[in-house]
Amino acid sequence: MNYVFHLIIFTLGTSIVSFLTVIAHEYPHIKPTRRSKCDVCQRTLMWFEIIPIWSYLISKGKCKVCGEAINKLYLLTEIAGGIFLLAASLTHQDLIFVTLIFTVLTLLAISDYIYGYVYLSHYLLFVPIIIISNQHLYFIPALLIYTLLNLINYIYKGIGLGDIEILSILALLLGLDMTLKIILMACFLCLHYFIFKKRNEFRFVPYITFSTFILLIFR
Numbered sequence: 001m002n003y004v005f006h007l008i009i010f011t012l013g014t015s016i017v018s019f020l021t022v023i024a025h026e027y028p029h030i031k032p033t034r035r036s037k038c039d040v041c042q043r044t045l046m047w048f049e050i051i052p053i054w055s056y057l058i059s060k061g062k063c064k065v066c067g068e069a070i071n072k073l074y075l076l077t078e079i080a081g082g083i084f085l086l087a088a089s090l091t092h093q094d095l096i097f098v099t100l101i102f103t104v105l106t107l108l109a110i111s112d113y114i115y116g117y118v119y120l121s122h123y124l125l126f127v128p129i130i131i132i133s134n135q136h137l138y139f140i141p142a143l144l145i146y147t148l149l150n151l152i153n154y155i156y157k158g159i160g161l162g163d164i165e166i167l168s169i170l171a172l173l174l175g176l177d178m179t180l181k182i183i184l185m186a187c188f189l190c191l192h193y194f195i196f197k198k199r200n201e202f203r204f205v206p207y208i209t210f211s212t213f214i215l216l217i218f219r
Contacts, residue, residue, distance in 0.1 A: 006086055013085030014052035014078040016103055021074065024110035027119065041066035052078040081106065087217045098216055100129045101173070105209040108166060112205035118162045126169050133173055141176035142168050163204045170212065178215060185211035 023030060036045045043065050049055045056075045062068065081102075088098045104125040108118045130137065146168040153159040171179040186207035193202065 006089070009089045010082040010086045011052070013082035013102075016085070016099075017078050017081030017106055018050070018052040018074070020103065020107045021077065021110055024107055024114060027111070038063045038066060038068070039071070040068040053082070077110075084213045084217070091217050097129065097132060100132075101216070102213065104129070105166075105205075105212055108162075109206040109209035112162065112203045116203060117160075118166075118205060123165065123169070126173075129173060137172055138175045139172065141179065142172035144176065145171040145179055160204060163208065166205060166208060170208075174212075178219065181215055182208060182211045185215065 022036065036050045037043060038045065041063060043063070049059065049064075053075060056070060056078075059070070061070050061072065061075070063070065085099065085102060088102070089095055104122070107125070108122055111118050111122065146164060149159055149164040149167060153161075153164065167179060167183065170182060174182075186204065189207045189211065190202050190204070
């Protein structure tokens with residue numbers, strides 16, 4: 001039964017990421033009746049072509065009609081989502097809390113990666129997390145992070161407003177120590193990317209998201 005439970009959790013993680021990728025691509029014009037389509041030929045996909053991970057492997061990473069390669073990022077993010085949620089179930093007691101954070105941050109990260117910004121309406125998804133965490137909210141650290149990052153941004157103009165807002169919300173939920181570690185790890189990942197890719201502009205929310213996932217698992 002443990003193996004079945006772990007498989008369900010892994011599948012849930014991959015499915016959440018797959019679903020949120022669709023939401024991020026289509027928001028705010030997404031329709032409840034929307035059907036998944038090939039990014040190139042716009043062919044409506046069959047049900048067996050939208051199963052996370054397996055559909056990519058079965059199709060060998062290509063659309064069966066137009067033959068164009070499917071973006072590998074879809075596969076990698078689905079695998080990462082499954083692994084994270086499975087790891088969280090094995091190491092963290094409050095799986096509901098972690099799953100909610102995982103869901104919201106993943107949506108924000110995908111949106112920031114695609115468009116370079118996040119919608120303010122997405123922040124409303126943090127409300128259920130705040131409600132179930134009403135015994136462990138860190139108001140002073142959140143205010144401190146928000147004030148300091150805005151001050152740094154005023155001087156150096158290098159931080160996006162969305163980054164500041166997300167980090168402030170994480171400080172409210174996770175405290176100052178955890179948030180500082182998230183910032184440190186995210187900056188380290190950006191530095192690593194800069195060294196190897198020679199780019200000095202970043203979509204920072206994906207780095208924040210990845211760092212939060214890692215630290216939530218191992219804290």
